[in-house]
Amino acid sequence: MNRLTLKLLKSRPLGLVYRPPRFGYSNVWVGAFPSWDAAMAAIPAGNPVGYNQEGAKKMFAGYPTSYVRPSDYAVVVHLRNALKAGSRVVDVGGSIGTAYYIAQKYFDLPDGLEWRIYDVPEVLEAGRQVAEREGEKSKSLSFIDKLTDAGTCDLFFSSGSLQLIKETLPTLLQKLPLLPQHVLINRIPVWDREAIVSLNDMGFSLAPYNIFNRKKWVDSVEALGYKLMDDWACPESQFVVRYQPKLRLNSYRGFYFLRNS
Numbered sequence: 628m629n630r631l632t633l634k635l636l637k638s639r640p641l642g643l644v645y646r647p648p649r650f651g652y653s654n655v656w657v658g659a660f661p662s663w664d665a666a667m668a669a670i671p672a673g674n675p676v677g678y679n680q681e682g683a684k685k686m687f688a689g690y691p692t693s694y695v696r697p698s699d700y701a702v703v704v705h706l707r708n709a710l711k712a713g714s715r716v717v718d719v720g721g722s723i724g725t726a727y728y729i730a731q732k733y734f735d736l737p738d739g740l741e742w743r744i745y746d747v748p749e750v751l752e753a754g755r756q757v758a759e760r761e762g763e764k765s766k767s768l769s770f771i772d773k774l775t776d777a778g779t780c781d782l783f784f785s786s787g788s789l790q791l792i793k794e795t796l797p798t799l800l801q802k803l804p805l806l807p808q809h810v811l812i813n814r815i816p817v818w819d820r821e822a823i824v825s826l827n828d829m830g831f832s833l834a835p836y837n838i839f840n841r842k843k844w845v846d847s848v849e850a851l852g853y854k855l856m857d858d859w860a861c862p863e864s865q866f867v868v869r870y871q872p873k874l875r876l877n878s879y880r881g882f883y884f885l886r887n888s
């Protein structure tokens with residue numbers, strides 16, 4: 628092994644193949660709990676919890692709208708195929724709407740598209756700031772802090788967020804007046820082991836963090852009448868529980884489901 632290889636390996640403490648930039652926040656996981664409530668109970672009293680924080684607002688307000696990660700290409704392909712004139716999208720945990728901006732790099736968004744971002748209030752504030760900065764490019768975006776305000780949607784989108792939300796995907800889908808035809812999920816941690824909930828330490832707060840059992844998670848969506856059409860690797864996203872190196876995932880996954888009513 629030459630010196631350069633040794634240096635590169637040493638610079639990857641998790642031994643992982645791809646290290647994405649972090650845009651100003653740390654990402655560490657601690658503990659493995661059997662449920663969301665058990666993970667919540669392990670958070671020290673007084674510690675900030677979840678994303679509804681000033682720190683999260685600052686982080687997302689400075690997040691680039693043009694940065695494309697490997698799994699975003701699969702998202703762009705499915706968006707391009709699914710979106711039609713007048714389509715309505717709900718983007719759950721959408722923050723500033725990164726996928727909406729990225730899509731515009733690759734194709735013209737259809738006329739009359741409505742893209743609603745559902746998130747926690749502090750992060751929505753960052754989304755509004757970025758939308759103002761982006762001007763015309765953000766014209767199809769709107770922001771909601773109650774999923775029930777999304778109305779009827781053609782496409783349910785979520786990237787990197789379902790792991791941070793207590794409600795299951797079927798519960799979220801059933802909050803909408805009608806089940807959307809398309810469900811496009813990117814960057815979620817799934818494995819073949821039993822599901823666990825860890826705690827994500829983001830520096831500004833701790834948040835319960837779902838690692839899903841792949842089969843049970845896919846079955847739960849298909850039970851609503853969806854069919855899994857595609858899934859892909861998200862090598863930019865990895866997970867390891869601190870001091871428990873066997874509890875690791877070297878790549879998250881993305882999923883596209885279709886429901887023909």
Ligand SMILES: C[S@@+](CC[C@H](N)C(=O)[O-])C[C@H]1O[C@@H](n2cnc3c(N)ncnc32)[C@H](O)[C@@H]1O
Pocket residue numbers: 677678679683719720721722723725745746747750785786787788791792793
């Ligand atoms: C890792 S970020 C992903 C952001 C964005 N979708 C992306 O791909 O860049 C997780 C997002 O989930 C949001 N989130 C966390 N808890 C939430 C909750 N209970 N309800 C709605 N959104 C939530 C966060 O505010 C944040 O925007």
